[in-house]
Amino acid sequence: MKPTIYIDNMSKTVILILVVFIAMQCKETDKKQNLKINKEVSMNNQQITETVNKLFISVDNRDWENVKLIFSDTVLLDYTSMTGGQPAILTSSQIIDSWKGILPGFDKTHHQLGNYLIETDSDLAKVFCYGTATHYLANDSKNNIWTVVGSYDLELKNINNACRITKMKFNLKYIDGNNDLPKMAQDRLKK
Numbered sequence: 001m002k003p004t005i006y007i008d009n010m011s012k013t014v015i016l017i018l019v020v021f022i023a024m025q026c027k028e029t030d031k032k033q034n035l036k037i038n039k040e041v042s043m044n045n046q047q048i049t050e051t052v053n054k055l056f057i058s059v060d061n062r063d064w065e066n067v068k069l070i071f072s073d074t075v076l077l078d079y080t081s082m083t084g085g086q087p088a089i090l091t092s093s094q095i096i097d098s099w100k101g102i103l104p105g106f107d108k109t110h111h112q113l114g115n116y117l118i119e120t121d122s123d124l125a126k127v128f129c130y131g132t133a134t135h136y137l138a139n140d141s142k143n144n145i146w147t148v149v150g151s152y153d154l155e156l157k158n159i160n161n162a163c164r165i166t167k168m169k170f171n172l173k174y175i176d177g178n179n180d181l182p183k184m185a186q187d188r189l190k191k
Contacts, residue, residue: 045118048125048156051163056111056131062104068092071165072157078169082148087169105185107144108136113152123158131170137181137188146181149173 051070058066071092078087090098103109110133117128128151135146155167 044120044125045116047163048118048120048127049116051156051165052116052127052129052152052154053113055165056113059099059103060109060111064096064100067096067099069162071095072159075165076155076167076169078167081150081172082170082175101189102182102185105188106135106137106181110134110136125156125163127154127156128152129154135181135185137185139178139181139184141178141180143178144181146175146177146179148175 055067055070058064058070074089074091075095076087077090077095080087112132112134113129115128115130119126131150131152133148135148136144137146138144150170150172153167153169153171154165156163157166158164
């Protein structure tokens with residue numbers, strides 16, 4: 001025969017209060033953990049976005065030392081949608097030297113990025129974003145602007161506790177403005 005356990009109303013009330021209290025504590029702990037996880041993801045995404053933004057701001061400012069710090073030692077660079085050819089694995093110095101051969105020939109350049117979509121997996125981040133590059137070079141034709149519009153697919157890795165770009169693919173949508181400006185910028189640098 002099983003013993004019968006009697007719980008009076010006062011004990012039932014105390015047990016109910018304890019169950020509710022424990023459930024509330026568990027829910028509060030879950031909220032704090034989710035907040036912490038979301039904050040970490042948000043901060044990580046912010047760091048990734050800032051790294052990509054800093055690359056293009058540094059390019060516009062011709063701050064080549066900073067550009068070198070943002071790239072990994074080698075980068076898979078793919079501008080084939082705009083220039084043809086094949087994607088290539090280049091050193092950061094090779095990319096910078098190539099950009100130095102044209103960008104300083106413009107009076108100003110302005111890269112504008114947005115619509116970021118970021119996927120992260122451990123130490124790898126895949127970034128998609130829109131990009132518009134406006135190039136300005138005053139000239140006799142008064143047609144001073146060349147604009148390139150498209151999107152980027154980038155990959156970043158955590159290398160020595162810093163986000164570094166390891167892959168950069170440009171997907172051309174359209175080019176508008178004075179198509180003679182790139183050659184004019186290169187010629188200007190040769191003088």
